[in-house]
Amino acid sequence: MSTLNETYTLSNDVEIPKLGLGTWFIDDDKAAEAVRAAVKIGYRNIDTAQAYGNERGVGEGVRTAAVPRDELFVSTKLAAEIKDYDQALASIDGSLKKLGLDYVDLMLIHSPQPWDDFRGGDYAQGNREAWRALEEAHQAGKIRSIGVSNFQQHDLENILEGASVVPHVNQLLVHAGNTPSELLAYCASKEILVEAYSPIAHGAIMKNAEVQAMAHKYGVSVPQLCIRYTLQLGTVSLPKTANPEHMRSNAEVDFQISGDDMNVLRDLRDVDYGEHSAFPVYSGK
Structure with a gap:
């Protein structure tokens, strides 16, 4: 069975495909x-x-795709700067309007802090307000499942204190060279599924000699090895590309990484993101 046909089941019994298409850096006019x-x-x-x-x-791509809307799982994210209930409600409706869809399958709070203060100040109350808006939209049927992104354990605990819905998902930077094992274990203990964005480390892993050698051993490419790694961690893998050949190759991951090799990849550290370190999610600030 192809990895593209495999799913996880969220805590609210909604099925989510294990492998997805990330669209960060795909221009609006190329996205469809x-x-x-x-x-x-x-x-x-x-x-x-x-x-x-x-x-x-x-949204145009979803609406004009070769399969019905209900066969697709579509996620979007509330802008990191929105830490207010009313703004969040309006922004949820704004996303649905832009997408041209009656509902989305998942919506996340993009970050616990605005990007210009990433891992900075205290936005606990604002996150609770944004979460309340997501819960309301979920209850109304506008969103099938709700979650967060880039949330650390204390950020999650803040949400859980007053939540009527436990986040279904936490989307995190997870790749060989950056495996937040304690946070993954905490999410698993709360039945929060982790989605791995940048599973190929935004390309930074491509030149790692150890990873290259391991990929060669399995007869696969470095991206294929890295995507398989995140899948075997039990996460949804979201490689991003607009290139159909890369999409096809990224999905050819029906092989098994041994336990010993998983440990090697899990213990990798110090990936250099180069010019992309300017982005808060790679620099951590």
Whole structure:
């Protein structure tokens, strides 16, 4: 069975495909074509965000794809700067309007802090307010499942204190060289499924000699090894690309990494993101 056909089941019994298409850095005018190509290859999980500036294009791709809307799992994210109930409610409706969809399958709070203060100040109350808006939209049927992104354990505990719905998902930076094992274990203990974004470390892992040698041993590419690694961690893997050949290759991951090799990849450290270190999610600040 192809990895593209495999799913996890969220704590609210909603099924989510294990492998998805990330759309960060795909321009709005290219997004529809990328989504249609991915769906044609067999992808059923499409991930976007308000911050990506391509919800309109992604929505067009979903609406004009070769399969019915209900066969696709579409995610978006509430902008990190929105820490207010009323703004969050309006922004949820804004996403649905831009996407041109009646509902989304998953919506996340993109970050516990605004990007210009990432891992900085205290936004606990604002996150609770944004979460209340997501819960309300979930209850209304606008969103099938709700979650967070880039949330550490204390950020999650803040949400859980007053939540009527435990987050279904926490989308995190997870890749060989950056495996937050304690946070993964905490999420598992709360039945919060982790989605791994940048599973290929935004390309930074490609030149790692140890990873190259391991990929060669398995007869696969470095991206294939890295995607398989995140899947075997029990996460949803969200490699991002607009290239249909890369989409196809990224899905050819029906092999098993041994336990010893998983440990090697889990223990890797110090990935250099180069120019991309300017982004808060890679620099940590």
